[in-house]
Amino acid sequence: MTAKAMLCRCEDVTLDEVMEALEAGHRDIESVKRYTGFGTGWCQGKQCVVACARILAKATGRAPELPITPRPPLHPVALGVLASLGDAEEG
Amino acid sequence: MARVVVIGAGILGLATAYNLAKRGVRDVLVVDRTYLCGGASGRNGGGVRAQFSSEINIRLMRESIAICRDFATEMKINVWFRQGGYLFLTRTAARARELEENVALQNRCGLPTRMVDAAEMRKIVPELATEGVRAASFNPGDGVVFPWPFVWGYARAATDLGVTIKPFTEVVGFETRNGRITGVRLRPTRLSPLDASDEVLPAGDAFTEECNEVVICAGAWSPKVAELLGVALPNKPHRHEICATEPLKPWLGPLVADLTDGLYFSQSMRGEIVGGVAVDPVPEGINQQSSRRFLTTYARALVGAVPTMAGVRVLRQWAGCYDLTPDGGPIVGRVPDPSNLTLACGFMGHGFMMAPVMGRLLAEHVDTGETSDLFARWSLDRFARGDLVHENMIIG
Protein backbone atom coordinates (compact mmCIF):
# COMPACT_ATOMS: atom_id res chain seq x y z
CA MET A 1 0.00 0.00 0.00
CA THR A 2 1.23 3.49 -0.74
CA ALA A 3 1.04 6.27 1.83
CA LYS A 4 -1.78 7.92 -0.08
CA ALA A 5 -3.88 4.75 -0.20
CA MET A 6 -7.44 5.67 0.70
CA LEU A 7 -8.54 3.73 3.77
CA CYS A 8 -11.84 5.52 4.37
CA ARG A 9 -13.34 6.64 1.09
CA CYS A 10 -16.33 8.41 2.62
CA GLU A 11 -14.21 10.76 4.73
CA ASP A 12 -11.04 10.81 2.60
CA VAL A 13 -8.76 9.30 5.24
CA THR A 14 -5.45 8.00 3.86
CA LEU A 15 -3.02 5.42 5.24
CA ASP A 16 -0.69 8.35 5.93
CA GLU A 17 -3.19 9.96 8.23
CA VAL A 18 -3.77 6.79 10.22
CA MET A 19 0.01 6.36 10.58
CA GLU A 20 0.21 9.96 11.78
CA ALA A 21 -2.39 9.17 14.47
CA LEU A 22 -0.24 6.24 15.60
CA GLU A 23 2.82 8.48 15.67
CA ALA A 24 0.86 10.93 17.81
CA GLY A 25 0.60 8.12 20.34
CA HIS A 26 -2.91 6.77 19.77
CA ARG A 27 -3.08 3.05 20.38
CA ASP A 28 -6.81 2.25 20.38
CA ILE A 29 -9.37 2.31 17.63
CA GLU A 30 -11.81 4.75 19.27
CA SER A 31 -9.06 7.37 19.53
CA VAL A 32 -7.84 6.82 15.98
CA LYS A 33 -11.42 7.16 14.74
CA ARG A 34 -11.81 10.51 16.48
CA TYR A 35 -8.35 11.71 15.45
CA THR A 36 -8.78 10.95 11.75
CA GLY A 37 -12.57 10.86 11.35
CA PHE A 38 -12.50 7.45 9.64
CA GLY A 39 -15.74 5.49 9.76
CA THR A 40 -18.03 8.50 10.29
CA GLY A 41 -19.22 8.95 6.71
CA TRP A 42 -21.84 7.50 4.40
CA CYS A 43 -21.00 3.80 4.93
CA GLN A 44 -20.41 4.24 8.69
CA GLY A 45 -17.24 2.19 8.68
CA LYS A 46 -18.51 -0.81 6.78
CA GLN A 47 -15.50 -0.56 4.46
CA CYS A 48 -12.68 0.89 6.52
CA VAL A 49 -12.92 -0.40 10.09
CA VAL A 50 -11.29 -3.73 9.29
CA ALA A 51 -8.35 -2.13 7.51
CA CYS A 52 -7.79 0.35 10.33
CA ALA A 53 -8.08 -2.34 13.01
CA ARG A 54 -5.46 -4.41 11.14
CA ILE A 55 -3.01 -1.55 10.88
CA LEU A 56 -3.44 -0.86 14.57
CA ALA A 57 -2.95 -4.53 15.48
CA LYS A 58 0.24 -4.66 13.42
CA ALA A 59 1.60 -1.47 14.96
CA THR A 60 0.83 -2.46 18.56
CA GLY A 61 1.44 -6.20 18.32
CA ARG A 62 -1.92 -6.76 20.02
CA ALA A 63 -4.87 -8.77 18.76
CA PRO A 64 -7.20 -6.69 16.55
CA GLU A 65 -9.79 -4.76 18.52
CA LEU A 66 -13.50 -5.26 18.26
CA PRO A 67 -15.30 -2.74 16.04
CA ILE A 68 -15.84 0.87 17.06
CA THR A 69 -19.13 1.41 18.90
CA PRO A 70 -21.72 0.90 16.18
CA ARG A 71 -23.96 3.94 15.63
CA PRO A 72 -27.57 3.43 14.57
CA PRO A 73 -29.26 3.45 12.12
CA LEU A 74 -27.73 0.45 10.35
CA HIS A 75 -28.46 2.05 6.98
CA PRO A 76 -29.26 5.71 6.27
CA VAL A 77 -32.99 6.37 6.85
CA ALA A 78 -34.95 9.40 5.59
CA LEU A 79 -36.24 11.82 8.23
CA GLY A 80 -39.69 11.71 6.63
CA VAL A 81 -39.86 7.95 7.22
CA LEU A 82 -38.70 8.33 10.83
CA ALA A 83 -41.23 11.11 11.41
CA SER A 84 -44.05 8.78 10.38
CA LEU A 85 -43.09 6.04 12.87
CA GLY A 86 -44.59 5.81 16.33
CA ASP A 87 -42.44 6.35 19.41
CA ALA A 88 -40.81 3.24 20.79
CA GLU A 89 -40.15 2.80 24.49
CA GLU A 90 -36.51 3.18 25.54
CA GLY A 91 -34.30 1.28 23.08
CA MET B 1 5.18 14.04 41.66
CA ALA B 2 2.77 16.32 39.84
CA ARG B 3 2.16 19.89 40.86
CA VAL B 4 -1.35 19.79 39.49
CA VAL B 5 -3.46 16.72 38.63
CA VAL B 6 -6.39 17.54 36.34
CA ILE B 7 -9.08 14.83 36.41
CA GLY B 8 -10.80 14.51 33.04
CA ALA B 9 -9.28 15.13 29.59
CA GLY B 10 -12.39 16.70 28.11
CA ILE B 11 -12.27 20.16 26.61
CA LEU B 12 -12.30 21.85 30.03
CA GLY B 13 -9.52 19.75 31.59
CA LEU B 14 -7.32 20.16 28.53
CA ALA B 15 -7.97 23.92 28.22
CA THR B 16 -7.12 24.32 31.90
CA ALA B 17 -3.93 22.26 31.60
CA TYR B 18 -2.87 24.18 28.49
CA ASN B 19 -3.39 27.52 30.22
CA LEU B 20 -1.57 26.35 33.36
CA ALA B 21 1.43 25.36 31.27
CA LYS B 22 1.25 28.65 29.36
CA ARG B 23 1.43 30.48 32.69
CA GLY B 24 4.65 28.57 33.42
CA VAL B 25 3.24 25.94 35.81
CA ARG B 26 5.39 22.81 35.44
CA ASP B 27 4.41 19.18 36.08
CA VAL B 28 0.78 19.25 35.07
CA LEU B 29 -0.80 15.79 34.66
CA VAL B 30 -4.18 15.21 32.99
CA VAL B 31 -5.78 11.79 33.43
CA ASP B 32 -8.87 10.32 31.79
CA ARG B 33 -10.58 6.99 32.42
CA THR B 34 -11.07 6.43 28.68
CA TYR B 35 -9.93 8.04 25.44
CA LEU B 36 -9.84 11.71 24.49
CA CYS B 37 -13.27 12.79 23.19
CA GLY B 38 -14.88 9.92 25.15
CA GLY B 39 -16.94 12.25 27.36
CA ALA B 40 -19.36 15.01 26.37
CA SER B 41 -16.55 16.92 24.64
CA GLY B 42 -16.46 14.35 21.85
CA ARG B 43 -20.24 14.00 21.63
CA ASN B 44 -21.65 17.53 21.41
CA GLY B 45 -23.11 19.75 18.73
CA GLY B 46 -20.23 22.24 18.62
CA GLY B 47 -22.52 25.24 19.06
CA VAL B 48 -20.86 28.46 20.23
CA ARG B 49 -23.06 31.44 21.16
CA ALA B 50 -23.19 34.58 23.25
CA GLN B 51 -27.01 34.73 23.39
CA PHE B 52 -27.64 34.09 27.08
CA SER B 53 -29.92 35.67 29.66
CA SER B 54 -27.31 36.47 32.32
CA GLU B 55 -24.68 39.17 31.96
CA ILE B 56 -21.95 36.82 33.27
CA ASN B 57 -22.56 34.27 30.52
CA ILE B 58 -22.90 36.89 27.78
CA ARG B 59 -19.60 38.53 28.67
CA LEU B 60 -17.73 35.24 29.09
CA MET B 61 -19.03 33.94 25.79
CA ARG B 62 -17.94 37.11 23.96
CA GLU B 63 -14.43 36.28 25.11
CA SER B 64 -14.77 32.60 24.21
CA ILE B 65 -15.90 33.46 20.69
CA ALA B 66 -12.90 35.74 20.30
CA ILE B 67 -10.65 32.83 21.35
CA CYS B 68 -12.43 30.54 18.84
CA ARG B 69 -11.70 33.05 16.09
CA ASP B 70 -7.95 32.96 16.85
CA PHE B 71 -7.83 29.25 17.71
CA ALA B 72 -6.69 27.96 14.31
CA THR B 73 -3.79 30.42 14.21
CA GLU B 74 -2.73 29.90 17.82
CA MET B 75 -3.16 26.12 17.91
CA LYS B 76 -2.23 25.34 14.30
CA ILE B 77 -5.30 23.22 13.74
CA ASN B 78 -8.45 23.73 11.68
CA VAL B 79 -11.50 23.62 13.96
CA TRP B 80 -13.97 24.34 11.16
CA PHE B 81 -15.27 27.44 12.98
CA ARG B 82 -18.12 29.05 11.05
CA GLN B 83 -19.99 32.12 12.26
CA GLY B 84 -23.43 31.66 10.73
CA GLY B 85 -25.25 33.03 13.79
CA TYR B 86 -27.82 31.46 16.13
CA LEU B 87 -31.51 31.89 15.40
CA PHE B 88 -33.54 31.34 18.59
CA LEU B 89 -37.27 30.67 18.13
CA THR B 90 -40.08 30.57 20.62
CA ARG B 91 -43.75 29.64 20.38
CA THR B 92 -45.12 30.98 23.68
CA ALA B 93 -45.91 34.54 24.76
CA ALA B 94 -44.04 34.22 28.05
CA ARG B 95 -40.90 32.98 26.31
CA ALA B 96 -41.23 35.75 23.72
CA ARG B 97 -41.12 38.40 26.46
CA GLU B 98 -38.05 36.73 28.00
CA LEU B 99 -36.36 36.66 24.63
CA GLU B 100 -36.95 40.42 24.20
CA GLU B 101 -35.52 41.16 27.64
CA ASN B 102 -32.51 38.97 26.88
CA VAL B 103 -31.87 40.76 23.59
CA ALA B 104 -31.99 44.14 25.37
CA LEU B 105 -29.45 42.90 27.93
CA GLN B 106 -27.23 41.45 25.19
CA ASN B 107 -27.33 44.83 23.40
CA ARG B 108 -26.26 46.58 26.63
CA CYS B 109 -23.33 44.13 26.73
CA GLY B 110 -22.34 45.17 23.22
CA LEU B 111 -23.80 42.29 21.17
CA PRO B 112 -25.58 43.07 17.88
CA THR B 113 -28.42 40.58 18.63
CA ARG B 114 -31.81 41.61 17.24
CA MET B 115 -35.41 40.40 17.30
CA VAL B 116 -36.48 39.24 13.84
CA ASP B 117 -40.00 38.92 12.39
CA ALA B 118 -41.31 36.10 10.22
CA ALA B 119 -40.23 37.78 6.98
CA GLU B 120 -36.69 38.22 8.21
CA MET B 121 -36.62 34.67 9.62
CA ARG B 122 -37.41 33.42 6.12
CA LYS B 123 -34.69 35.64 4.72
CA ILE B 124 -32.18 34.05 7.10
CA VAL B 125 -33.51 30.49 6.57
CA PRO B 126 -35.80 30.40 3.51
CA GLU B 127 -36.79 26.76 4.17
CA LEU B 128 -38.09 27.48 7.69
CA ALA B 129 -41.82 27.00 8.43
CA THR B 130 -42.57 30.07 10.53
CA GLU B 131 -46.24 29.68 11.43
CA GLY B 132 -46.67 29.27 15.16
CA VAL B 133 -43.37 31.00 15.89
CA ARG B 134 -44.13 33.88 18.30
CA ALA B 135 -40.73 35.54 18.29
CA ALA B 136 -37.14 35.00 17.25
CA SER B 137 -33.75 36.51 17.98
CA PHE B 138 -30.62 36.44 15.86
CA ASN B 139 -26.97 37.12 16.67
CA PRO B 140 -24.79 36.88 13.55
CA GLY B 141 -21.59 36.40 15.60
CA ASP B 142 -22.62 33.04 17.10
CA GLY B 143 -21.44 29.92 15.30
CA VAL B 144 -20.38 26.28 15.28
CA VAL B 145 -17.08 24.38 15.53
CA PHE B 146 -16.15 20.74 14.93
CA PRO B 147 -15.49 19.53 18.50
CA TRP B 148 -12.92 16.79 17.81
CA PRO B 149 -10.09 18.92 16.36
CA PHE B 150 -10.77 21.50 19.09
CA VAL B 151 -9.99 18.82 21.69
CA TRP B 152 -6.90 17.61 19.77
CA GLY B 153 -5.73 21.21 19.39
CA TYR B 154 -5.67 21.78 23.14
CA ALA B 155 -4.19 18.31 23.76
CA ARG B 156 -1.33 18.85 21.33
CA ALA B 157 -0.60 22.41 22.43
CA ALA B 158 -0.62 21.33 26.09
CA THR B 159 1.72 18.40 25.36
CA ASP B 160 4.07 20.73 23.48
CA LEU B 161 4.26 22.89 26.61
CA GLY B 162 5.22 19.89 28.75
CA VAL B 163 1.84 18.72 30.06
CA THR B 164 1.50 14.94 30.47
CA ILE B 165 -1.81 13.48 29.28
CA LYS B 166 -2.67 9.92 30.33
CA PRO B 167 -5.78 8.43 28.74
CA PHE B 168 -7.07 5.07 30.00
CA THR B 169 -6.12 6.05 33.56
CA GLU B 170 -8.94 6.25 36.08
CA VAL B 171 -9.00 8.04 39.41
CA VAL B 172 -10.14 5.42 41.93
CA GLY B 173 -9.33 7.20 45.21
CA PHE B 174 -7.34 9.88 47.01
CA GLU B 175 -4.85 10.11 49.85
CA THR B 176 -5.45 13.01 52.22
CA ARG B 177 -3.70 14.44 55.27
CA ASN B 178 -4.72 17.41 57.45
CA GLY B 179 -7.47 18.54 55.11
CA ARG B 180 -5.27 18.38 52.02
CA ILE B 181 -4.99 15.92 49.14
CA THR B 182 -1.49 14.45 49.10
CA GLY B 183 -1.94 11.88 46.34
CA VAL B 184 -4.32 10.61 43.68
CA ARG B 185 -4.89 6.85 43.31
CA LEU B 186 -4.83 5.93 39.63
CA ARG B 187 -5.58 2.68 37.83
CA PRO B 188 -4.92 1.79 34.18
CA THR B 189 -8.10 0.83 32.30
CA ARG B 190 -9.32 -0.62 29.07
CA LEU B 191 -12.75 -0.47 27.44
CA SER B 192 -15.08 -3.36 28.03
CA PRO B 193 -15.89 -4.47 24.49
CA LEU B 194 -19.43 -3.86 23.24
CA ASP B 195 -20.65 -3.41 26.78
CA ALA B 196 -23.40 -0.86 27.06
CA SER B 197 -22.62 0.07 30.66
CA ASP B 198 -20.32 2.87 31.71
CA GLU B 199 -17.87 0.46 33.35
CA VAL B 200 -14.24 0.20 32.27
CA LEU B 201 -12.04 -2.83 32.97
CA PRO B 202 -8.88 -2.65 35.07
CA ALA B 203 -5.72 -3.08 33.00
CA GLY B 204 -3.05 -3.01 35.68
CA ASP B 205 -2.41 -2.27 39.34
CA ALA B 206 -3.44 0.97 41.00
CA PHE B 207 -0.66 3.38 41.95
CA THR B 208 -0.37 6.73 43.71
CA GLU B 209 0.59 9.99 42.06
CA GLU B 210 1.62 12.57 44.66
CA CYS B 211 0.41 16.09 43.99
CA ASN B 212 -0.05 19.64 45.30
CA GLU B 213 -3.30 20.58 43.61
CA VAL B 214 -6.26 18.69 42.14
CA VAL B 215 -8.81 20.01 39.64
CA ILE B 216 -11.96 18.00 38.93
CA CYS B 217 -13.03 18.54 35.30
CA ALA B 218 -14.92 15.26 35.04
CA GLY B 219 -18.12 16.68 33.53
CA ALA B 220 -21.14 14.51 34.27
CA TRP B 221 -18.90 12.11 36.27
CA SER B 222 -17.81 14.89 38.66
CA PRO B 223 -20.22 13.94 41.49
CA LYS B 224 -18.78 10.39 41.46
CA VAL B 225 -15.21 11.65 41.62
CA ALA B 226 -15.96 14.27 44.30
CA GLU B 227 -17.73 11.62 46.36
CA LEU B 228 -14.40 9.80 46.72
CA LEU B 229 -13.33 12.87 48.75
CA GLY B 230 -16.56 13.12 50.72
CA VAL B 231 -17.59 16.23 48.74
CA ALA B 232 -21.30 16.06 47.83
CA LEU B 233 -22.23 17.75 44.53
CA PRO B 234 -25.83 18.47 43.53
CA ASN B 235 -25.25 17.91 39.76
CA LYS B 236 -27.07 15.16 37.90
CA PRO B 237 -26.06 13.52 34.62
CA HIS B 238 -28.78 13.82 31.99
CA ARG B 239 -28.56 11.92 28.71
CA HIS B 240 -28.80 13.97 25.54
CA GLU B 241 -28.97 12.46 22.10
CA ILE B 242 -27.91 13.92 18.80
CA CYS B 243 -27.64 12.81 15.19
CA ALA B 244 -26.13 13.73 11.84
CA THR B 245 -27.58 13.42 8.34
CA GLU B 246 -25.89 12.74 5.05
CA PRO B 247 -23.81 15.71 3.88
CA LEU B 248 -25.65 18.36 1.85
CA LYS B 249 -24.53 21.39 -0.12
CA PRO B 250 -24.27 24.42 2.19
CA TRP B 251 -27.80 25.87 2.60
CA LEU B 252 -28.28 26.54 6.31
CA GLY B 253 -26.58 29.65 7.69
CA PRO B 254 -27.34 29.72 11.41
CA LEU B 255 -27.83 27.17 14.13
CA VAL B 256 -31.61 27.21 14.68
CA ALA B 257 -32.80 26.51 18.23
CA ASP B 258 -36.43 26.34 19.32
CA LEU B 259 -36.68 27.18 23.02
CA THR B 260 -40.15 25.61 23.18
CA ASP B 261 -39.37 21.96 22.35
CA GLY B 262 -35.58 21.98 22.56
CA LEU B 263 -35.13 21.28 18.84
CA TYR B 264 -31.85 22.56 17.43
CA PHE B 265 -30.03 21.94 14.19
CA SER B 266 -27.10 23.40 12.27
CA GLN B 267 -25.02 22.53 9.25
CA SER B 268 -21.46 21.51 9.92
CA MET B 269 -18.61 22.46 7.61
CA ARG B 270 -18.70 18.79 6.54
CA GLY B 271 -22.20 19.46 5.18
CA GLU B 272 -24.14 17.27 7.62
CA ILE B 273 -27.18 18.59 9.44
CA VAL B 274 -26.37 17.98 13.10
CA GLY B 275 -29.07 18.36 15.71
CA GLY B 276 -31.13 17.13 18.60
CA VAL B 277 -34.31 17.63 20.58
CA ALA B 278 -35.39 17.35 24.21
CA VAL B 279 -36.71 13.88 25.09
CA ASP B 280 -38.42 13.25 28.37
CA PRO B 281 -37.94 11.22 30.50
CA VAL B 282 -34.42 9.84 30.06
CA PRO B 283 -32.84 6.92 31.97
CA GLU B 284 -31.20 8.00 35.22
CA GLY B 285 -27.46 8.28 35.74
CA ILE B 286 -24.65 8.16 33.20
CA ASN B 287 -26.05 6.65 30.02
CA GLN B 288 -24.60 7.05 26.55
CA GLN B 289 -26.95 4.74 24.67
CA SER B 290 -28.92 5.79 21.60
CA SER B 291 -32.69 5.36 21.51
CA ARG B 292 -35.16 5.08 18.65
CA ARG B 293 -37.57 7.33 20.50
CA PHE B 294 -35.11 10.18 20.14
CA LEU B 295 -34.87 9.65 16.40
CA THR B 296 -38.63 9.69 15.81
CA THR B 297 -39.14 12.72 18.12
CA TYR B 298 -36.35 14.62 16.40
CA ALA B 299 -37.52 13.69 12.91
CA ARG B 300 -41.06 14.97 13.64
CA ALA B 301 -39.78 18.23 15.11
CA LEU B 302 -37.26 18.86 12.34
CA VAL B 303 -39.56 17.96 9.45
CA GLY B 304 -42.16 20.24 11.07
CA ALA B 305 -39.68 23.12 11.19
CA VAL B 306 -38.13 22.47 7.76
CA PRO B 307 -40.48 20.33 5.61
CA THR B 308 -37.88 19.86 2.85
CA MET B 309 -35.76 17.83 5.29
CA ALA B 310 -38.21 14.90 4.95
CA GLY B 311 -36.17 13.40 2.09
CA VAL B 312 -32.81 13.74 3.84
CA ARG B 313 -31.35 10.62 5.45
CA VAL B 314 -29.96 10.22 8.96
CA LEU B 315 -26.49 8.63 8.91
CA ARG B 316 -25.61 8.29 12.56
CA GLN B 317 -26.93 9.00 16.03
CA TRP B 318 -25.11 8.99 19.34
CA ALA B 319 -25.52 10.20 22.92
CA GLY B 320 -23.68 11.94 25.73
CA CYS B 321 -24.50 13.42 29.11
CA TYR B 322 -25.35 16.97 30.07
CA ASP B 323 -24.12 17.86 33.55
CA LEU B 324 -27.14 19.56 35.14
CA THR B 325 -27.13 21.71 38.28
CA PRO B 326 -30.24 22.74 40.23
CA ASP B 327 -30.02 26.41 39.16
CA GLY B 328 -28.47 26.05 35.70
CA GLY B 329 -25.17 27.67 36.71
CA PRO B 330 -21.83 25.84 36.90
CA ILE B 331 -19.90 24.87 40.02
CA VAL B 332 -16.44 26.34 39.87
CA GLY B 333 -13.57 27.10 42.23
CA ARG B 334 -11.92 25.91 45.43
CA VAL B 335 -13.79 24.26 48.26
CA PRO B 336 -12.90 24.70 51.95
CA ASP B 337 -12.14 21.01 52.50
CA PRO B 338 -9.91 19.62 51.09
CA SER B 339 -8.24 22.98 50.67
CA ASN B 340 -6.25 22.11 47.54
CA LEU B 341 -9.25 20.89 45.51
CA THR B 342 -10.77 22.97 42.70
CA LEU B 343 -14.08 22.07 41.07
CA ALA B 344 -15.03 22.87 37.47
CA CYS B 345 -18.26 21.20 36.45
CA GLY B 346 -22.01 21.68 36.05
CA PHE B 347 -21.82 23.35 32.64
CA MET B 348 -25.21 22.00 31.55
CA GLY B 349 -25.40 21.70 27.75
CA HIS B 350 -23.06 24.57 26.97
CA GLY B 351 -19.73 23.62 28.52
CA PHE B 352 -17.86 23.18 25.28
CA MET B 353 -18.24 26.80 24.24
CA MET B 354 -17.36 28.00 27.74
CA ALA B 355 -14.11 26.02 27.96
CA PRO B 356 -11.83 28.39 26.03
CA VAL B 357 -12.47 31.25 28.46
CA MET B 358 -12.98 29.06 31.55
CA GLY B 359 -9.68 27.26 30.94
CA ARG B 360 -7.91 30.61 31.23
CA LEU B 361 -9.75 31.68 34.37
CA LEU B 362 -9.33 28.29 36.05
CA ALA B 363 -5.60 28.21 35.38
CA GLU B 364 -5.30 31.66 36.95
CA HIS B 365 -7.34 30.55 39.97
CA VAL B 366 -5.33 27.36 40.53
CA ASP B 367 -2.00 29.08 39.93
CA THR B 368 -2.52 32.20 42.07
CA GLY B 369 -5.03 30.86 44.61
CA GLU B 370 -7.03 34.07 44.21
CA THR B 371 -10.83 33.96 44.00
CA SER B 372 -12.48 36.36 41.57
CA ASP B 373 -16.04 37.69 41.98
CA LEU B 374 -17.10 35.26 39.27
CA PHE B 375 -15.76 32.22 41.09
CA ALA B 376 -17.31 33.43 44.35
CA ARG B 377 -20.66 33.67 42.52
CA TRP B 378 -20.30 30.18 41.06
CA SER B 379 -19.00 28.46 44.19
CA LEU B 380 -20.51 25.24 45.54
CA ASP B 381 -21.68 26.83 48.80
CA ARG B 382 -24.24 29.02 47.00
CA PHE B 383 -26.64 26.06 47.17
CA ALA B 384 -26.33 25.85 50.96
CA ARG B 385 -26.76 29.63 51.22
CA GLY B 386 -29.72 29.58 48.81
CA ASP B 387 -28.03 32.29 46.73
CA LEU B 388 -28.80 30.77 43.33
CA VAL B 389 -27.89 32.07 39.86
CA HIS B 390 -30.31 32.40 36.93
CA GLU B 391 -30.06 31.49 33.27
CA ASN B 392 -33.02 30.82 30.96
CA MET B 393 -31.33 30.45 27.57
CA ILE B 394 -30.74 26.71 27.90
CA ILE B 395 -31.35 24.37 24.96
CA GLY B 396 -33.01 21.02 25.55
Ligand SMILES: Cc1cc2nc3c(=O)[nH]c(=O)nc-3n(C[C@H](O)[C@H](O)[C@H](O)COP(=O)(O)OP(=O)(O)OC[C@H]3O[C@@H](n4cnc5c(N)ncnc54)[C@H](O)[C@@H]3O)c2cc1C
Ligand atom coordinates in the same frame (compact mmCIF):
# COMPACT_ATOMS: atom_id res chain seq x y z
C1 LIG C 1 -25.59 15.76 22.79
C2 LIG C 1 -24.86 16.94 23.40
C3 LIG C 1 -24.84 18.16 22.73
C4 LIG C 1 -24.18 19.26 23.27
N1 LIG C 1 -24.11 20.41 22.54
C5 LIG C 1 -23.32 21.42 22.98
C6 LIG C 1 -23.11 22.58 22.19
O1 LIG C 1 -23.65 22.70 21.07
N2 LIG C 1 -22.29 23.55 22.66
C7 LIG C 1 -21.68 23.44 23.89
O2 LIG C 1 -20.95 24.34 24.27
N3 LIG C 1 -21.87 22.35 24.66
C8 LIG C 1 -22.66 21.35 24.25
N4 LIG C 1 -22.84 20.23 25.03
C9 LIG C 1 -22.23 20.20 26.37
C10 LIG C 1 -20.74 19.98 26.29
O3 LIG C 1 -20.45 18.86 25.49
C11 LIG C 1 -20.17 19.78 27.70
O4 LIG C 1 -20.62 20.80 28.55
C12 LIG C 1 -18.64 19.82 27.68
O5 LIG C 1 -18.11 19.01 26.67
C13 LIG C 1 -18.10 19.42 29.04
O6 LIG C 1 -16.70 19.31 28.94
P1 LIG C 1 -15.88 18.71 30.13
O7 LIG C 1 -14.46 18.70 29.71
O8 LIG C 1 -16.22 19.46 31.36
O9 LIG C 1 -16.48 17.24 30.34
P2 LIG C 1 -16.29 15.89 29.47
O10 LIG C 1 -15.96 16.17 28.06
O11 LIG C 1 -17.46 15.03 29.74
O12 LIG C 1 -15.00 15.26 30.10
C14 LIG C 1 -14.99 14.67 31.37
C15 LIG C 1 -13.97 13.55 31.31
O13 LIG C 1 -13.74 13.05 32.63
C16 LIG C 1 -13.41 11.69 32.50
N5 LIG C 1 -13.58 11.03 33.80
C17 LIG C 1 -14.73 10.75 34.44
N6 LIG C 1 -14.50 10.10 35.59
C18 LIG C 1 -13.15 9.95 35.69
C19 LIG C 1 -12.29 9.33 36.64
N7 LIG C 1 -12.76 8.74 37.75
N8 LIG C 1 -10.96 9.35 36.41
C20 LIG C 1 -10.46 9.94 35.29
N9 LIG C 1 -11.24 10.54 34.35
C21 LIG C 1 -12.57 10.54 34.55
C22 LIG C 1 -14.37 11.19 31.44
O14 LIG C 1 -13.89 10.00 30.82
C23 LIG C 1 -14.44 12.36 30.47
O15 LIG C 1 -13.59 12.22 29.35
C24 LIG C 1 -23.53 19.13 24.53
C25 LIG C 1 -23.55 17.91 25.21
C26 LIG C 1 -24.20 16.81 24.65
C27 LIG C 1 -24.19 15.52 25.39
